[in-house]
Amino acid sequence: MIVHQHKSLQGEMHRDHPLASYTSFQAGGSAEIFYRPMDMNDLRTFLEMLPENSQLTWLGLGSNTLVREGGIKGAVICTRKTLGKxxxxxxxxxxxxxxxxxxxxxxxxxxxxxxxxxxxxxxxxxxxxxxxxxxxxxxxxxxxxxxxxxxxxxxxxxxxxxxxxxxxxxxxxxxxxxxxxxxxxxxxxxxxxxxxxxxxxxxxxxxxxQPIGLPSFGSVFKNPEGEHAAKIIERCGLKGYRVGGAYVSDKHANFIINSGTATAEDAVKLIEYIQGVVKEQTGYFLEPEVRIIGDAP
CATH class of the missing domain: 3.30.465.10 (Uridine Diphospho-n-acetylenolpyruvylglucosamine Reductase; domain 3)
Structure with missing residues (x-):
């Protein structure tokens, strides 16, 4: 994708920009193009200049987002510390x-x-x-x-x-x-x-x-109707279960914590494992609330 820092753009642009620090889980791949607009008018200018067939992804505080290790193709527009009127x-x-x-x-x-x-x-x-x-x-x-x-x-x-x-x-x-x-x-x-x-x-x-202050996504799964995902996961004995550097919180079972060494793929595997165990033991399919974006490595 061809995008240049045109003189009419006033925002912050980077290429192959690591996104781990822009997510609350503190792991994940890079953005092919990263753009943080100066304001709403600058955002409009950026969109007008963006090639029509290019992929576009939005990122706020990254608190409900998992960026896979293969990164995100196209442009990532970050609204953190901007568009704050x-x-x-x-x-x-x-x-x-x-x-x-x-x-x-x-x-x-x-x-x-x-x-x-x-x-x-x-x-x-x-x-x-x-x-x-x-x-x-x-x-x-x-x-x-x-x-x-x-x-x-x-x-x-x-x-x-x-x-x-x-x-x-x-x-x-x-x-x-x-x-x-x-x-x-x-x-x-x-x-x-x-x-x-x-x-x-x-x-x-x-x-x-909740395990406030630790790197996590917030709630990983949506609550099934009439139930709580955390209670279902806890009943399945999954508190503390670990894949690589990612583990199910002992304080709240609907939180996955990064112990400091977790990769995005550790989290993906843990999410899939939880879904499998819960489905087998209870019949519930837990739908992710966390947004999983980007390509697999």
């Missing part, structure tokens, strides 16, 4: 795709807006949360979406209401040549102290039940 008008909040969910939660608390406290427990960006309908503690991202901005493959941006998208559990249907670049949310009005208290309580609950 956020504004508040009454009980409505506009946020671009690169805003971290943690920052969104802090802004909501500052303005005395409630309902979105759960964002404090999601270690990703608004773009990623929109793409997978991320949720925690009984709430989901799209519960609060009023309007969406979508960027097309040619750099054009269009807006649509929530009703334009088929939204489900950890899944949102959107055409392959379109991506969420911003959203307008509507929340409830509450006191700032009450909102901050809610966040503290949710974070305490998360920190006491």
């Amino acid at each position: 956020i504004s508040v008008q009454g009980n409505q909040v506009y946020a671009e795709a690169g805003v971290s969910c943690a920052k969104l939660a802090k802004v909501l608390a500052r303005y005395g807006l409630s309902g979105g406290e759960f964002f404090a427990g999601i270690p990703g960006t608004v773009g990623g949360a929109l793409a997978m309908n991320a949720g925690a503690f009984g709430s989901e991202t799209w519960d609060f979406v009023e309007e969406i901005e979508v960027i097309h493959r040619d750099g054009k941006i269009t807006a649509a209401g929530r009703e334009a998208f088929d939204v489900g559990y950890r899944n949102v249907m959107i055409p392959e040549d379109q991506w969420f670049c911003a959203a307008r949310f509507v929340f409830h009005t509450e006191s700032s102290e009450s909102a901050r208290s809610n966040i503290r309580n949710l974070l305490y609950k998360r920190n006491t039940s």
Whole structure:
């Protein structure tokens, strides 16, 4: 794929750029082309210049992403530390795709807006949360979406209401040549102290039940209807099970931890092993929540 750092581009571009440090699991391959746009206009320029047949992958905080060791062909657009515009008008909040969910939660608390406290427990960006309908503690991202901005493959941006998208559990249907670049949310009005208290309580609950601070993907599998993936995995005796440098957390069985030496392929093999054991012992097929991208080595 031929892409040059044209003088009209203002962002950060690299070739054959390692991506391990851009994922929370801290392992994986490289991007053929890595681009971090300066802002939304720069992103539009990059997309306009990108060859029409080139592959395009988006990466936020990499908290729900496994990049295989063979790397990613085409261009990877990284929204970490960019596309961070956020504004508040009454009980409505506009946020671009690169805003971290943690920052969104802090802004909501500052303005005395409630309902979105759960964002404090999601270690990703608004773009990623929109793409997978991320949720925690009984709430989901799209519960609060009023309007969406979508960027097309040619750099054009269009807006649509929530009703334009088929939204489900950890899944949102959107055409392959379109991506969420911003959203307008509507929340409830509450006191700032009450909102901050809610966040503290949710974070305490998360920190006491999950292996926070260790390199992981977050939740590896989606919960089957009426069940919890973690409890199913634990019942199968898989806590602590290891493949190479990757192992099932002893604290929360739906987390896979990188002990410091894990490769992406260790994680892939462990995911497949868990699926096989669970299917054999319980009949459940655990569908991955983690996004597995890139080529096998």
